[in-house]
Structures are given as C-alpha cells and as structure tokens.
Amino acid sequence: xxxxxxxxxxxxxxxxxxxxxxxxxxxxLNIVSPMVQRKKIIARIKRAIKRENLDNRT
Amino acid sequence: xxxxIQRFSSPKHFYSMSAVLIPWFSISALLIGLYGLYLxxxxxxxxxxxxxxxxxxxxxxxxxxxxxxxxxxxxxxxVIGLVWQIRLADMVAAASAPIGASFAFLALxxxxxxxxxxxxxxxxxxxxxxSELILLFLYLGYMAxxxxxxxxxxxxxxxxxxxxxxxxxxxxxxxxxxxxNTLHQxxxxxxxxxxxxxxxxxxxxxxxxxxxxxxxxxxxxxxTRNEALYRDRNRxxxxxxxxxx
Numbered sequence: 001x002x003x004x005x006x007x008x009x010x011x012x013x014x015x016x017x018x019x020x021x022x023x024x025x026x027x028x029l030n031i032v033s034p035m036v037q038r039k040k041i042i043a044r045i046k047r048a049i050k051r052e053n054l055d056n057r058t
Numbered sequence: 059x060x061x062x063i064q065r066f067s068s069p070k071h072f073y074s075m076s077a078v079l080i081p082w083f084s085i086s087a088l089l090i091g092l093y094g095l096y097l098x099x100x101x102x103x104x105x106x107x108x109x110x111x112x113x114x115x116x117x118x119x120x121x122x123x124x125x126x127x128x129x130x131x132x133x134x135x136x137v138i139g140l141v142w143q144i145r146l147a148d149m150v151a152a153a154s155a156p157i158g159a160s161f162a163f164l165a166l167x168x169x170x171x172x173x174x175x176x177x178x179x180x181x182x183x184x185x186x187x188x189s190e191l192i193l194l195f196l197y198l199g200y201m202a203x204x205x206x207x208x209x210x211x212x213x214x215x216x217x218x219x220x221x222x223x224x225x226x227x228x229x230x231x232x233x234x235x236x237x238x239n240t241l242h243q244x245x246x247x248x249x250x251x252x253x254x255x256x257x258x259x260x261x262x263x264x265x266x267x268x269x270x271x272x273x274x275x276x277x278x279x280x281x282t283r284n285e286a287l288y289r290d291r292n293r294x295x296x297x298x299x300x301x302x303x
Contacts, residue, residue, distance in 0.1 A: 006099075006100075009110040009111070009113070010104065010109040010110035010111070011109070011110075012109060012110050012111035012175055015111055015114065015171045015172065015174060015175050016110060016111060016113050016114055018171055019114045019117050019118070019167075019168040019171045019172070020117060022164060022167055022168065023117045023121070023164060023168070026160050026161070026163070026164045027273070029160065030157060030160055030273075030277055031277075033156070034277065034280045034281050034284055037281075037284050038280075038283075038284050038287070041284055041287050041288045041291075042287070042300060042303050044288075044291075045287070045291045045296065045297075045300050046300060048291065049297065049300070
C-alpha cells in the first residue's frame with residue numbers, strides 16, 4: 001500500500017478524513033476551552049480580591 | 059464513614075488530589091489513542107461490504123459510547139448532589155455536560171458522514187439518530203439551565219432534575235436498533251455474543267473507546283477543578299491558593 005492509496009481511502013477520502021479531522025478539532029477544543037476558562041476564573045477572582053481590598057481601605 | 063466522605067469530597071481536597079491524576083490519564087489517553095489510530099488506519103483490513111468507509115467506525119462508535127457514558131456519569135452525579143448534598147458531585151455533573159455534548163455532536167456528524175456514502179443520505183429521521191440528537195439537546199438544556207439560573211444551588215437542582223429525567227433516553231438509544239426498523243446497523247459489540255467483527259477491527263475499536271474514556275477522565279477532572287475554583291471563590295482555601303497562581 002502506498003501513501004496516495006492510503007489518502008484516497010478507496011474513494012471515501014472526503015467522508016473518512018472529514019470525520020477524523022472533526023474528531024481532532026473536537027479533541028483540541030476540549031483541551032483548550034477549560035484552559036481558557038481557568039485563566040478567566042483566576043483573573044476574575046483576583047479582580048474581586050483587589051476590589052475588596054480597595055473597599056476595606058475607604 | 060459520613061465524615062470521611064465529607065472530607066474526601068471537599069472541593070479543596072479534590073483540587074489537590076486531582077492534580078496528581080490528570081497527567082496519568084492524559085498520557086495514557088494519548089498513547090492508547092495513537093496506537094488505536096495506527097491499528098485502525100493501517101492494520102485493520104478493508105471491510106468486504108463497506109470498503110474503506112467503515113474506518114469512520116473508530117471515531118464514530120467510541121464517540122457515541124462516550125456520549126452515553128458521560129450522560130450516565132452526569133445523571134448519577136446529579137442524584138448524589140440532589141440526595142446527599144455533596145457539592146463535588148454537582149461540580150462533576152456540571153463539568154461533564156460540555157464534554158458529553160461535544161462527543162454527542164461528534165457522533166452525530168461522523169454518523170452522517172458515514173451515512174451519506176452507505177445509505178445515500180446525510181440524515182434520516184430514524185430512531186437511533188433521533189434519540190442521539192435528543193441526547194445532544196439534553197446536554198445543551200442542562201448547560202442552558204446552569205447558566206440561566208444565578209443561584210448555584212437552584213441551578214444544580216433544576217439542571218440535575220433534567221439530567222435525571224433524561225436518563226430514560228439512554229436505553230432508547232441503546233435498544234433503538236432492535237425495537238424499530240432502522241437503517242442503522244445493529245450492535246457490533248455485545249456482551250453476550252461473540253462480536254460480529256474481525257479481531258483486527260475489534261481491537262482498534264476497543265482501544266479507541268478506552269482512549270476516549272481516559273481522555274474524558276482527564277477532562278472532567280480539569281473542568282471540575284475550574285468549577286471548584288469558581289464556586290468556592292469566596293472561601294478561604296481558594297483565596298490562599300490564588301495568591302500563587
């Protein structure tokens with residue numbers, strides 16, 4: 001079996017490779033989105049702490 | 059016993075425990091997934107009926123299994139949260155919903171990409187496909203309820219009830235191919251029969267399913283940690299922890 005035959009997937013290349021590509025995208029999104037979420041949560045808590053400290057001073 | 063459960067399920071304790079587990083789940087998911095992909099794409103033989111198109115199975119079936127498995131985790135956690143008021147269980151349920159939704163979506167789209175060349179249509183209103191679509195909507199409904207209700211306890215109660223009621227859909231998905239006439243092919247792997255599949259196709263399928271489960275284990279821990287940080291944002295352990303982040 002050579003590579004062009006492999007990518008051809010017996011004529012089903014579009015269906016097979018779109019499926020695998022989408023699976024890859026979903027895996028990546030599942031990894032990235034909680035990382036972004038974590039950054040947002042930490043930033044939000046830090047902001048809240050800052051605000052509380054300001055409030056306490058006045 | 060009760061005290062032990064209480065302490066073990068405290069978000070603070072969970073937060074430090076989970077940090078140890080996440081790398082193990084992630085690395086094993088990656089390695090098993092790569093090996094499964096290699097076997098599925100290069101070693102598994104061509105199907106005598108479906109040609110190469112059947113290779114979508116190594117994504118489609120693990121994604122579909124996972125969408126149901128994650129739903130059960132979400133529903134059981136919701137029961138634990140509702141009945142025993144274990145906050146960590148509600149966090150696990152809320153963390154599971156977006157993961158489950160993404161895999162239900164993946165199962166639906168890969169199914170439709172497989173359906174087009176085999177059945178001649180991207181979509182048919184068939185029992186299996188419709189019940190899986192309802193599963194996706196249940197996940198989305200859970201997430202909508204979580205974000206629409208400001209009070210966290212009420213949000214957990216409402217979305218938890220939805221998750222529990224929606225469990226009725228799981229056996230419907232599972233048995234749909236037996237109960238109704240359907241285009242969807244029957245189960246390939248069952249508990250009681252010998253699988254109707256060549257062993258070189260079966261092994262990568264099971265490896266991919268295992269890799270997906272391990273991936274979920276890592277993801278649910280990561281997302282539950284986020285939930286713990288956010289929900290306990292006014293508690294002391296988070297305030298002390300956040301200084302170092």
